[in-house]
Amino acid sequence: MKRRDFIKGSAIVGLTVAGNKLLAANSGMYHENSNRKIYRILTADGVNVGTLPVLRAFAGNHLDHVSPYVLFDEFGPVEVKAGSDPLRVDAHPHAGVTPTTYFLEGTGHHKDSLDYDFQIGKGDFMMFNSGKGAIHMEESGKQLYDEGGFYHGFQIWLNTPSKYKFMNPTTAVHRENQMDIIKTDDYSIKVVLGELGEAKSSIELFSPAFYYHVKMNDDTRLDIPTEPTHNAFIYVIKGKLEVEGGRELKANQVALYQRGESLLNLYAECEAEFLVLGGQPLDEVVYSYGPFVMNTEEQIQQCFANYRAGRMGNPAMVNQ
Numbered sequence: 001m002k003r004r005d006f007i008k009g010s011a012i013v014g015l016t017v018a019g020n021k022l023l024a025a026n027s028g029m030y031h032e033n034s035n036r037k038i039y040r041i042l043t044a045d046g047v048n049v050g051t052l053p054v055l056r057a058f059a060g061n062h063l064d065h066v067s068p069y070v071l072f073d074e075f076g077p078v079e080v081k082a083g084s085d086p087l088r089v090d091a092h093p094h095a096g097v098t099p100t101t102y103f104l105e106g107t108g109h110h111k112d113s114l115d116y117d118f119q120i121g122k123g124d125f126m127m128f129n130s131g132k133g134a135i136h137m138e139e140s141g142k143q144l145y146d147e148g149g150f151y152h153g154f155q156i157w158l159n160t161p162s163k164y165k166f167m168n169p170t171t172a173v174h175r176e177n178q179m180d181i182i183k184t185d186d187y188s189i190k191v192v193l194g195e196l197g198e199a200k201s202s203i204e205l206f207s208p209a210f211y212y213h214v215k216m217n218d219d220t221r222l223d224i225p226t227e228p229t230h231n232a233f234i235y236v237i238k239g240k241l242e243v244e245g246g247r248e249l250k251a252n253q254v255a256l257y258q259r260g261e262s263l264l265n266l267y268a269e270c271e272a273e274f275l276v277l278g279g280q281p282l283d284e285v286v287y288s289y290g291p292f293v294m295n296t297e298e299q300i301q302q303c304f305a306n307y308r309a310g311r312m313g314n315p316a317m318v319n320q
């Protein structure tokens with residue numbers, strides 16, 4: 001699979017459940033015959049994008065195990081004092097990819113060349129489907145400026161299937177009432193994208209993908225079923241997990257799983273919070289250069305030409 005390196009600092013940065021076995025939670029670790037095997041564990045690296053510090057788990061690599069996702073950044077947690085300058089990434093273009101932004105704490109401000117201007121809050125999920133090309137600006141939001149607090153969340157890019165690369169761009173903010181939550185005494189799972197058993201997100205996608213926000217209490221075991229032909233990976237936000245093979249997955253680490261089996265077998269001795277993502281691999285050649293994710297080098301060159309010609313919008317207007 002041939003691809004180009006991402007330009008450093010270029011961005012801040014449904015599912016079919018296999019079988020009828022939904023979720024099981026019990027104490028102690030275990031090993032099922034149908035559990036997924038881990039391919040590799042990665043540790044996120046710290047980088048700065050604009051004035052914002054981020055932890056980057058992957059960017060344009062490991063696509064065989066993370067597709068349809070192509071980039072994963074955790075921003076913050078950063079404490080913002082009331083009245084201080086916003087944490088900001090100035091106007092920049094995207095094409096052929098859908099950056100998604102999910103807030104755990106604080107507020108954000110998104111403005112783009114499509115005339116969208118959003119304040120985004122805790123629990124909100126924004127999708128910037130850049131299509132044939134558009135420009136956006138991102139910064140910490142008005143409530144943080146007025147009151148101060150912590151700024152923390154994720155920007156994770158979904159690759160766009162080739163047949164949709166040059167569609168008209170769109171932006172949407174999805175609120176928590178569009179996402180189902182599974183809640184028990186031992187764990188909670190917010191289904192941001194895709195579905196899990198009876199729980200289902202109402203957010204529509206170009207290809208099957210899932211995105212779960214999971215919290216587990218002390219001494220909890222959890223089986224999460226996935227479609228065996230889909231990719232799956234886990235990123236730990238807080239705490240640690242015991243995963244396949246008795247390995248430990250700590251905060252700011254991501255476990256990439258092999259395909260072929262269904263269950264993600266997890267155990268938390270103490271409270272843990274993490275994301276589970278994946279979906280149907282697109283199985284398409286990827287050429288990526290900075291904020292542009294396409295299928296041929298010629299398409300990348302067309303993106304640059306469109307940006308220089310102003311066909312993606314005016315950065316000066318977006319930055320106002």
